Amino acid sequence: MGRIAFKPLTAAEWDDLVGLFGPRGACGGCWCMWWRLSRREFARRKGEGNRRALKRLVERGPAPGILACDGDRAVGWCCVGPREDFPLLERSRVLARVDDEPVWSIVCFFVARDHRRKGLTRRLVAAAVSYAAGRGARVVEAYPIDAGRAQPDAFVYTGLVPAFASNGFVEVARRSQRRPIMRRRIRRGRSRPGARSARTLKPPR
Numbered sequence: 001m002g003r004i005a006f007k008p009l010t011a012a013e014w015d016d017l018v019g020l021f022g023p024r025g026a027c028g029g030c031w032c033m034w035w036r037l038s039r040r041e042f043a044r045r046k047g048e049g050n051r052r053a054l055k056r057l058v059e060r061g062p063a064p065g066i067l068a069c070d071g072d073r074a075v076g077w078c079c080v081g082p083r084e085d086f087p088l089l090e091r092s093r094v095l096a097r098v099d100d101e102p103v104w105s106i107v108c109f110f111v112a113r114d115h116r117r118k119g120l121t122r123r124l125v126a127a128a129v130s131y132a133a134g135r136g137a138r139v140v141e142a143y144p145i146d147a148g149r150a151q152p153d154a155f156v157y158t159g160l161v162p163a164f165a166s167n168g169f170v171e172v173a174r175r176s177q178r179r180p181i182m183r184r185r186i187r188r189g190r191s192r193p194g195a196r197s198a199r200t201l202k203p204p205r
Contacts, residue, residue, distance in 0.1 A: 004070055004120070006127035008063030009077075014055060016074035017067060025051055026110045027157065032065070032079050035086035035107045062135065065108075066127045068120060075115040078124040079108040080132055083141065094175045095143050103183070104137040106164075108157050122163040129167060133186045140186065142169055146178045 009017060025031040029047035031054045037045065045053060057064050064085075068076030083105040089095050106128050111120050125142075132140050144159040161180065169182040 004068050004075070004123065006066055006068050006124070006130075008131055009058055009065050009067045010061070010063055011059050013067055013074070014058055016069065017058075017077065018051075020067075020074040020077060020112060021110065026077070032077070032108055032110070035079070035088045037088070039088075063131070066124060066131055068111075068124055068127070070115065073112075075112040076120045076124050077108075077110040078106060078121075078128045080104060080106045080128040080140075082137075089143075094179050095181065096175075098173045098181060098183075101139055103139040103141040104132040104135075106140060106142045106159070109159050110157070121159055122166055125159070125163050125167045125169075129184055129186070138186055138188075140169075140184045142182045142184075143179060144182060146180055 007013065020026075021031065025047065029050055030042075031050035033045065033050040033053055034042060036053075042050070054064070062081075064081055065077060065079040067074050068078075081104060083089060083097075083103050086105055086107055089105060089107070090097070106125065109121050109124060111124075129140050142159060142164050144161045144164055145156045146161045147156065161182070164182050164184070167184060169184045171180045172183045173181040175181075
C-alpha cells in the first residue's frame with residue numbers, strides 16, 4: 001500500500017465513497033445502513049433508498065464514519081458514531097448495552113478487495129478512535145467476530161478481534177461464543193470535541 005490518509009466522510013468525499021462501495025452499495029444494497037434501520041425498513045430501502053439515506057446523513061453531518069484513501073482512491077471505510085445512532089444494537093440481545101455509560105460504537109468496515117489482509121482494518125480502528133475522541137467520546141465500543149478459522153469477508157464486516165485488541169480494546173462482555181463486546185477507554189489529553197476532524201487522523205494516546 002502507498003501512503004494511506006484517513007479522514008472523516010463529508011459531502012466533499014461522497015463520490016469517493018460511492019466509488020469504493022460500487023453499484024452494490026458495498027454489500028447487497030446495504031450502503032452501511034443495516035445498523036440504523038429496522039429490518040423491515042432496511043429491506044424496503046435496500047439499494048437506492050439506502051444510498052439516499054446515507055447521503056442525507058453525510059450532508060447533514062457530523063461525519064458518520066472514516067474513509068481511508070490511498071492517494072486519490074478510497075480503499076476503506078469504517079462506520080463509527082454514538083451508540084444511540086444505531087437502533088439495531090439496542091434491539092439485539094447479544095449486543096445489548098453492558099451498562100449505562102455513554103459509548104461510541106464502531107459497527108462496520110468495508111475494504112477494497114486489493115487492500116484486504118494488509119492491516120488496513122487495524123489502522124481504520126485507530127483512526128475511528130481518534131475521530132471519536134475528537135468528538136468528545138470517553139469510551140469506544142466494538143462488536144467483532146471471534147473467528148476460530150478464516151471467514152468469508154462478508155461475514156466479518158464488524159471486524160475481527162485482533163484488529164481491536166491491537167488498538168487497546170478489551171473484552172467487557174460476551175453473550176455468544178463468537179461475538180464479544182470490546183471497549184477502549186480514551187485518555188483525556190488536549191483534544192476537544194471537533195478537534196480531530198482534520199484531514200489526517202492520528203491515534204489518541
